[in-house]
Amino acid sequence: MTTATRDSVGTAHTRVEGRDKVTGAARYAAEVPFAELAHGWLVLSTVARGRVRSVETEAVLAMPGVLAVLHHHNAPRVDTDYVGLLGVPPDLTVALFQHDRVAHRGWPVALVVAETSEQAREAAESLVVHYEEEPHDVAFCAERQTEAYTRDSHAPAVVRKGDLEAQLAASAVVVDAEYTTPEEHHNPMEPHAATARWEGGRLEVVDSNQGTTWVAGELASLFSLDPASVRVRSEHVGGGFGSKGVRAHQVAAVMAATVLQRPVRVVMTRRQMFSLAGYRSPTAQRVRLGADADGRLRALEHQSLNQTSTVYEFVEPGAAASRAMYAADAHHTVNRLVRLDVPSPTWMRAPGEAPGSFALESALDELAERCGIDPIELRVRNEPAAGPVSGLPFSSRNLVACFEEGARRFGWSGRDPRPGARREGRWLIGTGTAAASFPAGVMPSTAAVTAEADGTFTVRINAADIGTGARTALTLVAADALGVPTDRVRVRIGDSDFGPAMIAGGSMGTRSWAWAVTAAAGELRQSLAPGAEIPPEGITVRSDTAEAVGALAQKERHSFGAQFAEVAVDPATGEVRVRRMLGIFAAGRIVNPLTARNQLVGGMIWGISMALHEEAVRDRASGGLYGADLAGYHVAAHADIPHIEADWVDDPDPDDPVGIKGIGEVGMVGAAAAVANAVWHATGVRHRNLPIRPDRVLMAGGDA
């Protein structure tokens, strides 16, 4: 065996499963065939609050092919008194059919199971459910602040340093502005789908999720099963973005498979996903910045309010985004929430940072304008030497390098700072910039690497490739750790039987898995004597990174980036079009430039979409969403996406065996602010409410 060091990491590699995906050979959750498969269809409430009085099952049970109707009188019981892999109790939305309460419009009230999907759907849509309706409240707005409360989540709700009011009073310039972001939905291309069956005393679930360790653990807890008797697989996933954890479809499928003792598949429709797949809460934010005349911050205050449901407390930590960005004598950040009769929100790509950076980075741009300082120079002047609140050292912080490289490539230096000064035909032209950051974390994982008798290597790790290219990245990482070319490495993922591993989430997946793979592969390489015979069953080495990860020193660990956008605005029609965009990132060592660029550009497109298009409109009268499909909920179309470039500066993480930080989310952060700042530069009007719709641009005499 060769011991030469290879360098697959850092070179572009097409997806190892790409051919299977484009030829259709790769099977997604709803496509995997099962004998004797039955199909379940969820029935959702048509009232926003109240009780289910009765479910008229008789007529539906007489319909062709119908096998069962599960509802709160006959469904198996579940246990919700547990804390899952991610350290939080379950969202009680997944405790299906346990009582007659309806917590929001679109609440699951029944599951109809039939021989075919079409029969189940027609029966489900025919099922008559009677409700005792109660008045509901879904009206989210900044004024709800007075009823809001704080709750610590993964980040503390409140962080204070210094005397905020004194520093504001001593400031030569104060920016005090309110910002809002709307309810936004993940809408992965592949809808949520799961098939459950009992096989030899084990519960087997084929699913589309972001972590089978996670989902298997939740299902074992909910159904009071021995964790070893639950197996969840999820090999190919058509996008997740935070929405694919344990959800109603898996629970419903397990219930029906248990009752009927045959495989049952439950697939959500796009419309159902708008009620059951989670979403990003709307936010109402207030930022106060106090600075000396030269732009140096004395005070930074960021408050963020989000909504949650009556059955789950989810904090969208918009203000947390401000805790590691800029030096200031006084820092005050607080996240609050208010409970409404709405579905439970959840993590959605760059939770906290996406809406939070829109407010903070817009406010920085307003401060630059007020101080008469270039927006990049303002950020450089407020660059902290250590964590602005924590005082901890940064593992690495290359934000300024991102701005310098970005400014050079974008052509920022010749920029005329005056707003509303450039016109091309009917279009006003403007440019804007914003900073990006996202926490760089890692979580314990296990992996197994086997040296096969034929000279190849098999990696087994319970990773989830939700379209990120993680499986390909792990192939490159394993190849380097083993010192072999990538074509001798086979990576198997998405199977809870492979042992516990981190989910694809928090931009931590690839880093966490790569660490475990590197550890196992490194040890295997050491243990293989040159020329030694490999037995038929191979030689396997397992790793568990819990100890190594736990030993990491406390530091401020983040990815950073600088976003640049050029927009055109037609003031006569309110149309806003992005003309070009550039993002330069400092996000650790880049494992696969091809898929990394994909991730970063994808995040930037999400940012454009957030800035200009995405908005779920909640109808106050019904409590439900207006236009809950992809015709009503717009994301950027191809024609909205101009020339976008994403690139990076050298920024390996010194404490990570591979040097990885994580790139899944930072590409989105700051992107909406860069677009909004460019709209200001084009028109002279600040847009503090997203999305920047034509009607808002058109009717904005002054600030909008």
Place this chain on the structure above:
Amino acid sequence: MREFGYQRALDVSGALALLDADPEARFLGGGTNLVDLMKTGVERPARLVDIRELPLNRIEPAEDGGLRIGATVTNSDLAAHPEVRRRYPALAQAVLAGASGQLRNMATVGGNLLQRTRCGYFADVTSPCNKRTPGSGCPAVEGEHHNHAILGASGHCVATHPSDMGVALTAFDARVSYETADGPGEVPLADFYLPVGETPHLETALPPGALITGVTLPPVPAAAGSRYRKVRERASYAFAIGSVAAALDVQDGVVRDVRLAFGAVASRPWRARTAEDVLTGAPADAGTFAAAADAELAGARPLPHNGYKVTLMRNLAVAVLSELAEEAAR
């Protein structure tokens, strides 16, 4: 989704007979709207009569020198036709501004005229809607109506007609021809869509069981320089929040002939005749264009959240007419 039967009609009389035989049957053109509505339960036909094989897929010169467009001509073929592009460019532009290439390859001219509103309350069967369920109410009036009608609506319905194609056809005085068991008929597109009033569920003047066989465009010399502009929040694949089809004939600085129609403002493509009256014989300048748009929009009755459309349509009409006047002056 209800189970349904499917039959393919090979000639017009056969299609009419198949529809007549089943009161719950519907004609299927490209299916780009009907099939979506079947999936959501808004439409629940027992039988589909596929008319795509009917011999109505030609674009031919009409006797009066205009153009006759068969009902099953696809949107793609309509937009690509040399005579359409040369003589009625706004029509080609309007069609290309809608949907996607794949949808335009399927969608038909007849189906486009009969497509239903994209009001989100109409599309959601769990929501009240006077158009879908007469008498159930209109939540849009008090609820979400950013993209609802400002002209010609009523308290019973404020939905808009979503067609781009129909706006250009309306500007050029198109006529819709149809066939029934009792023989053929024709109705000007201007009279094709019924006023909303108290009966928003009654949408067109087509007799029951009728099949649209084609659309005839009269000769409109001014249309050769016509234009369609569509405004929407994203650059593609979205319905208009406002659109304008316009043709302008200017001689010696004076408007000799003008055609102007608005989209996304009413339950039908809106012919701006009041504006046309102001413009005809008046100087072709920005002041006249603004006065004409204002005169047309004086009848607007915006709701709390769609008042921007009045400003939008005024600006859009002035912008498009000004462009056409500038080009005429060159």
